[in-house]
Amino acid sequence: MRFAVDEIPEEGMSFVVEIQKKDFAIDSDDCRLTRAVKVGGMLEKVSRDVYLSGLVETEVEVTCSRCLETFKQPVRSNMEAHFVPESNHAPERPEVELHAEDIDVEYYSGETIDLTQAVHDQILLALPATSLCREDCCGLCPQCGTNLNLGTCGCRDVDSDDPRLDILKTLKDKIK
Ligand SMILES: [Zn+2]
């Protein structure tokens, strides 16, 4: 989604756009966009620098880290981005490079800024490091693979991993 920098007035401009999911490469087995991404907020211009502050809303289908089932997770995240003309990104200004590591700076060339990459990054940032289908997901039985959210299996009773039992067993062996 592009905006012409010349069309952003000095006093700022509010906007609401929808970016089609095919414009993002968020389409893996672990994480897939299920709908278009809605972005709304303000664009402000200082000289040729453009500042965006807004809200990103969409939904992704992710894989639960515990039970491996896929589930849909809404994404609703504030975002800030700073678009700087490429001409300011010259090698003779190394301090700009260093600074760029700390804040979300996107360099643009020509007369338009493209929100897509910044929005893409924000969606991924907004996702938790481990996705759980629900807070108390029981996960899979480590022995037979049964999804313990859906049913129980007999493994725990038959072959317990309780370390206290191991100690008892060791003692028994010693006595023999
Ligand atoms: Zn789960």
Ligand SMILES: [Zn+2]
């Ligand atoms: Zn089991």
